[in-house]
Amino acid sequence: MSLLDLLRTSLPADRVVLDPDIVATYHHDEAEWAPYGAPLVVVRPRTADEVQTVVRACLAHETPVVTRGAGTGLSGGANATAGCVVIALDGMNAIVEIDQLERYAVVQPGVINDDLRAACAEHGLWYPPDPASSPWSTIGGNVATNAGGLCCVKYGVTRDYVLGMQVVTGTGDLVRLGHKTAKGVAGYDLAGLMVGSEGTLGIITEITVKLRPLQDPQRTVAGYFDSIVDAGRAVSAVAAAGLTPSALELIDRQCLVAVDAWKNMGLSVDANVVLLGRVDTPGLIGDQEAEKMHACFSEAGATWAAVSTDAEEADALFAARRLAYPAMERLGPVLTEDVCVPKKHVPEMLSRIEQIGIEFGTTIANIAHAGDGNLHPLLITPRDDDEARRRAQAAFATIIDAALELGGTVTGEHGVGLLKKDGLVQELDPVVLNMHRAVKAALDPQGILNPGKVFS
Amino acid sequence: MSLLDLLRTSLPADRVVLDPDIVATYHHDEAEWAPYGAPLVVVRPRTADEVQTVVRACLAHETPVVTRGAGTGLSGGANATAGCVVIALDGMNAIVEIDQLERYAVVQPGVINDDLRAACAEHGLWYPPDPASSPWSTIGGNVATNAGGLCCVKYGVTRDYVLGMQVVTGTGDLVRLGHKTAKGVAGYDLAGLMVGSEGTLGIITEITVKLRPLQDPQRTVAGYFDSIVDAGRAVSAVAAAGLTPSALELIDRQCLVAVDAWKNMGLSVDANVVLLGRVDTPGLIGDQEAEKMHACFSEAGATWAAVSTDAEEADALFAARRLAYPAMERLGPVLTEDVCVPKKHVPEMLSRIEQIGIEFGTTIANIAHAGDGNLHPLLITPRDDDEARRRAQAAFATIIDAALELGGTVTGEHGVGLLKKDGLVQELDPVVLNMHRAVKAALDPQGILNPGKVFS
Structure with missing residues (x-):
């Protein structure tokens, strides 16, 4: 069975988007002059199980997967490649839970940053990371790029607020990483490793973020x-x-x-x-x-x-x-x-x-x-x-x-994507780049997760 | 040449410790009833290059390396195994730099937590993580276990303060991970991955930690x-x-x-x-x-x-x-x-x-x-x-x-070491454990870094 047929038979009909006019809106993010290709198909899953179904189908057909949220990225990290499957998570936009006592929120990746902030405010809580794109960008995208924003100078970046997540792995498994407790050091910080990995190590289907009390007046x-x-x-x-x-x-x-x-x-x-x-x-x-x-x-x-x-x-x-x-x-x-x-x-x-x-x-x-x-x-x-x-x-x-x-870095908060790939090579020791390749191969052995992004 | 001879010829004489009475003090950390064995030798390097020399020698001789700071750990993560080389970093205890404007400190791994705090205070700055062991434990050990402490309830854990580090890798390379700038998302968060990895993914030879202004009176x-x-x-x-x-x-x-x-x-x-x-x-x-x-x-x-x-x-x-x-x-x-x-x-x-x-x-x-x-x-x-x-x-x-x-974790801040290995298996999905094994194999392909700790 072709990949397209496999996706069509295993997912509800409205999830598989082939209309070229709609598909065209999923070709690239907002990075200027970053290359992109026409995907085979855009899939808009509504559940983690559906994401897993897509990844397993792509593994079986050795077809690359490019994941995206709102497409507000500025480095080309979400750009489609020719013949790939685009997984658009903008439809998975439920705020699953806000726990006032424990001060965390559980959200699907397609939740818009400002929507989460507004929902938290109703509970007297605050999700600090506020990229300038907050009215449009999604928490999933924010996590994938470790987005920063205006408040970081005092309150840190997205990474500082991610407690745990549910992820579809490069082997097509659906797992939970991290924790919901205030502290936790059981094993490697794989949740932290996913943050900023730009869709190359796993597909995030749910995120638990730490919250703070509402900010004092400024x-x-x-x-x-x-x-x-x-x-x-x-x-x-x-x-x-x-x-x-x-x-x-x-x-x-x-x-x-x-x-x-x-x-x-x-x-x-x-x-x-x-x-x-x-x-x-x-x-x-x-x-x-x-x-x-x-x-x-x-x-x-x-x-x-x-x-x-x-x-x-x-x-x-x-x-x-x-x-x-x-x-x-x-x-x-x-x-x-x-x-x-x-x-x-x-x-x-x-x-x-x-x-x-x-x-x-x-x-x-x-x-x-x-x-x-x-x-x-x-x-x-x-x-x-x-x-x-x-x-x-x-x-x-x-x-x-x-x-x-001047001792700086090529990217503070937008990610490497395509536009900073050369910069990354300049910034990192070749040995460290090889460590990246080894980690990538370990967690995405078939190399189907957003290949060609961040590093080659 | 035997490993012992190789170490003796390639390091200053006082670095290689064979006196059985002294070696015995490096057998184990403070975990009760966690197994340990007699190491072949204890090495007390003074520089990152010396650490690299030891790791390369151990790679050549396929001999496990167990790294330790003050040995105040409570999970057995620093326990020696029979025939291993213990790298004791307690002698690498220089505070390299405290930058008041950028609010960071660069330290060697053997710096005692309280010593760093005292040095920061002289600059009007504060390193918050304060495990109860702070008068004795080292920053290197704190990073290796992602140590917490009393202030975490408001100020977070060690991970929240690590900006970057110098590491001797499982392949015997000496590299820098992370950054010194306030933000940085260039590539995977490998520095973060090292935090809490209990000496199984790399040996930390220098650490850059973020600082805060001095705490207000309590x-x-x-x-x-x-x-x-x-x-x-x-x-x-x-x-x-x-x-x-x-x-x-x-x-x-x-x-x-x-x-x-x-x-x-x-x-x-x-x-x-x-x-x-x-x-x-x-x-x-x-x-x-x-x-x-x-x-x-x-x-x-x-x-x-x-x-x-x-x-x-x-x-x-x-x-x-x-x-x-x-x-x-x-x-x-x-x-x-x-x-x-x-x-x-x-x-x-x-x-x-x-x-x-x-x-x-x-x-x-x-x-x-x-x-x-x-x-x-x-x-x-x-x-x-x-x-x-x-x-x-x-x-x-x-x-x-x-x-x-009750939805908790087996270890909040002490690490898995030996005592929580069974607990880790209970806590993590088998797929996630396999992700751990894959990452370990990717970064320590010969499996010489603290083998048998955290997971088997």
């Missing part, structure tokens, strides 16, 4: 700067002052103008760079920390800085931060960087990015989780301009070189 | 209870009240009496069980939380409870908690449990432990990281009483059964 500190390097100096100053902001975001004028052009939020300001800091320490101590952050901004050369007393204004600024990427995308293809450098090197790295833009004649806008040293230069090119594309790609590679030179 | 809430089940109810009440204590420890009368008998601290109290809670939330909010915890204790049936205003008294109580295990050891062999159950099942689990003690005629004292649901029943037997030993071992196995029945 104060917002905004600062305007003439130069991106001044803003970078303010970021270093905040770290040097011993502050732990609950967010510290950088947005440059190009992004704000693009957001205004799209949403007419009236944000265009007399500044080339805006820094947005937040402090959620309760009480007077938090007020003092906000004032300290304000002083750091001023001393680093802010042309204007203030502790905002207007929650609406502050929320608008953070909404603009979240909209920056889609707003830039409206202007043309955007190649998104994701380097992360030591905090002390943020000014130097921002300066190098500026130079690289000039050197390659590429427009580079900047958003950054600056407090983490996690920078997202956005390389924007005119549509259908191959020469500009090549220059942007060269600039992209040069930014990676610079980040590695 | 308030201590003490409560006395007539029964351990009442105390367990207080623990559940604290969780249900939405509190996040910075510690929540349980000590029973047997432990306090044993500490007094040893150290004459004058702690014997009119209580069968003492609960010690701590709150480090700053300011008024923290004061309110301490009062709330006090109310939880009282409502659960505390015969006496108070928010302590006497720091010395509070420190003495926590010192007693840390001394409980060595104090009990003075009375006879102690078999130490380490089960972890959901918080809501703490009263039920404590009640079952009490029943099991009666059923098997075994004296069971209790200390617990109660706020985590991580319980350490201590099974104490008279010396040289084989019958009592067998009953204690049967009670030990029955406690594991009960923890698994």
Whole structure:
């Protein structure tokens, strides 16, 4: 029996998608210029058993499986390959359980990040990881890439919240990894190994995440700067002052103008760079920390800085931060960087990015989780301009070189996917790459799980 | 050339220890009744290169390597096997770097936990993981077992603080895993995989740990209870009240009496069980939380409870908690449990432990990281009483059964070693055990790293 027939006979009819118009929407994620092929079929399972059925069928037919959530990835990790089976988990979007006492949630992988956050809030609980894509991206995708976000500077990344999971393995078994208790060291941390493995070691069908009590109210500190390097100096100053902001975001004028052009939020300001800091320490101590952050901004050369007393204004600024990427995308293809450098090197790295833009004649806008040293230069090119594309790609590679030179990493939170495969080879010792290959072969002996992603 | 000659010719003379009296001190860790054998030799390397030299020699001679730090483990994970080479890393105890701005420390594996904490404090920084063994145990050992401690209930376990490491692999290579930046998702989380792998996947020669700003001052809430089940109810009440204590420890009368008998601290109290809670939330909010915890204790049936205003008294109580295990050891062999159950099942689990003690005629004292649901029943037997030993071992196995029945894990923070190997088989799906074997074979293809530990 052909694989297609096998899938059709073993799954409910609506799970198997062949309509070319619909299939086309599952070809690739949001990574610009990352290669992709046409899949044989898209399957939209509704249960873990159905996922297992698909994997077993693919094992029998030696056909690669590419798993995806909402497809908001920025590295090509979810891109289909020619003839593969795409498993789209966006339909598995149930919040199975929220346990208020134990402070965990059990969710299917297709749950949208913001939906989980809203459901937790009803129980007085908080799921911190908040990638800028939180209104669209899924928890499964967040786990697959170990997504970060705005709050990481104080509250860590997705990895820090994953307690356990259910996984369909590369051998077609359905297993549970990790634990639901507060602690647990029984055996290897295979659940942790799955986090950030971009669908190459297993397919996650359920996730148990740790929750925190609801976040305390935040104060917002905004600062305007003439130069991106001044803003970078303010970021270093905040770290040097011993502050732990609950967010510290950088947005440059190009992004704000693009957001205004799209949403007419009236944000265009007399500044080339805006820094947005937040402090959620309760009480007077938090007020003092906000004032300290304000002083750091001023001393680093802010042309204007203030502790905002207007929650609406502050929320608008953070909404603009979240909209920056889609707003830039409206202007043309955007190649998104994701380097992360030591905090002390943020000014130097921002300066190098500026130079690289000039050197390659590429427009580079900047958003950054600056407090983490996690920078997202956005390389924007005119549509259908191959020469500009090549220059942007060269600039992209040069930014990676610079980040590695400064002791950084090629990807802070987006994952390797396809766009950072060369970067990974630069970053890792060849022996460590071989360790990756050995682990991959151990857990996916037939090599059917998202082959060709992360490393070759 | 024999392995011994190879080691003697390739290492400085003082690294190779053959004196049987000294070698005997490296035979086993502190796990009671876990088997061990006489090693061929003990090597005490001073550098990563020397560790690599030893591993390569052992690979050439197909000889198992057992790595250990201070030997304070409680599961037998560091026990020597007959004819093995013991690599003792207690001499590699340099704090290489503390970076105040980036908030990390780079340490050799033999650094004592308390020494790192003291060094960090001088920079206004804090390394939270604080196993009760912190005055003696090493960071390397803490990482190898993913050690927990008193602060985990709020601040997480060792895994949450490991950014990166240098490792000698099972193939004798010296590599770096992980990163020093705040975020990083370049490739699989192999550094995380090493945490808790108990020396079976690699030998850690350097560790980079994340640090936090110094902890805020803590308030201590003490409560006395007539029964351990009442105390367990207080623990559940604290969780249900939405509190996040910075510690929540349980000590029973047997432990306090044993500490007094040893150290004459004058702690014997009119209580069968003492609960010690701590709150480090700053300011008024923290004061309110301490009062709330006090109310939880009282409502659960505390015969006496108070928010302590006497720091010395509070420190003495926590010192007693840390001394409980060595104090009990003075009375006879102690078999130490380490089960972890959901918080809501703490009263039920404590009640079952009490029943099991009666059923098997075994004296069971209790200390617990109660706020985590991580319980350490201590099974104490008279010396040289084989019958009592067998009953204690049967009670030990029955406690594991009960923890698994309640949705718990066989080991919260001590690791599997030898004592929990059967428990691991009970806890994990056979497919997951096979995943462990596959990963082990991938990273230690010759099977020389601590073979026979964790799983067979």
